Amino acid sequence: MNAELHTLTGAYALHALSDDEREEFERHLGDCEACTQEVRELTATAARLGLAVSVTPPPEMKAAALRRISTVRQEPPVAPAPARPVAARFRGRRMARFALAACMAVTAGSAGVAVWQHQSADDAQQQARAAQQQSEQLAGVLAAPDAKATTGQLAGGASGTLVVAHSKNQAVFVASSMPKPPSGKVYQLWFNDAGTMRSAGLMDPSQTTEAVLLSGPVDKASGMGITVEPSGGSPAPTSAPLALMNFATA
Template identity: 55%
Template sequence: MTLTDPHTLTGAFALHALPDDERVAFESHLTACASCAQEAAEFTATAARLASAAAEPVRPAVRKQVLQRVTTVRQVPPGAPAVERVRRRMPRGSRPARWALAACVAAAAALGGTAVWQYDRAQEAVHQAGEAERHAEEVAGVLAAPDAKTRSVRVAGGTGTLVVSARRDRAVFVASGMTEPPRGKVYQLWFADGGKMRSAGLMRPDRRSQSVLMQGRVDGTSGVGITVEPAGGSPQPTSAPIGLLGIPS
């Protein structure tokens, strides 16, 4: 780390402004410094709230424009056109009309199939972009909610901050500097409803810092737990919680 005082890097870490080597070194520092871990988690939540204030939603017309452009792009198959390949194989003077018709149909089928495939891919990309946008808007909505309340805990070498909006009846879990789970494992979030645990979603195993929109309602929940589960998650916890948080009031 180039700076002698790592305590001054919490803000840059929260804004993802550190070079890779300094980020790795600072994440290591977080494991031994509770005050920096707490501050970094709070800065991360605050940065998300500030970003939501300046965010602009994608115009509805964008999806329509993308789909229209896909249908107007001329698709060119690899190699020579199908009609030309058929023409070269036929002896001169022995190309009845039905061969020309068959070649045209084959070419149309090939081009049409390519266009349909690309159209489907474009629709899938638009759908995924829309889902990501809606997810980001929901996360930002909870973090920026006027009634949002937070509670933090040290977990997996980092800090986990629970942000709850009673008005929205939603919660976001903000992880900062958590170590990656063991290979083939994933961190799973749970709502505690009385004596039962209800799955609230999975964290991405390849990210040490992330914001997760928890699945399901918060109303009636007494707390949140984090466990280590097999990849893909479990219907019920299979291990003891590595972190527990009460719902902030």
């Protein structure tokens, strides 16, 4: 298997590959669970980093960029060597993309070395497609013009940011430094519908930093809560909420 493909996880998570590169890398994901997991983690990290830059650019930025286009000299094209192998096509970008992936992993504090269990290629491809679809929805919420964020401190020194975009009827929760739940337990998220809690999905118990697209529509919910539930989740909360956060209104 082409070892160069293992260095493209960061670029894939940021949609920075060409169509041909993306197709080849997605075929690689079908055989590599390690890259599938790393893409999932880097995608969540990219969404979390997006919160730091999710501001509306000033109107004069476009005009300034157009002015600078006419003053920056474009480098001449370089003719590719004939019959250049796939590995060579990727080599020029390898170090920059590897550095990007490494920086993202350090920032998130969640990417590391793991022991991977073999899965079928079809299963891995399904996971990759599901992760990509979720990342696109998550990024859409964060980039929505009406996205509003609420940030607060949680128990155990953790912090959380709740982002809602009513135009998409969706919300995202980003947790940082979350303590791992007790063995056999999981953090479950809930929409707060006028005091009635509606399940909004589970957090990954192995992650301390995670961006989660809440399951289901926001509708008339005023915020969300977090409880500790048995592995697999519960149809209704079985414990007092660890935190309650309201959606920002302005």
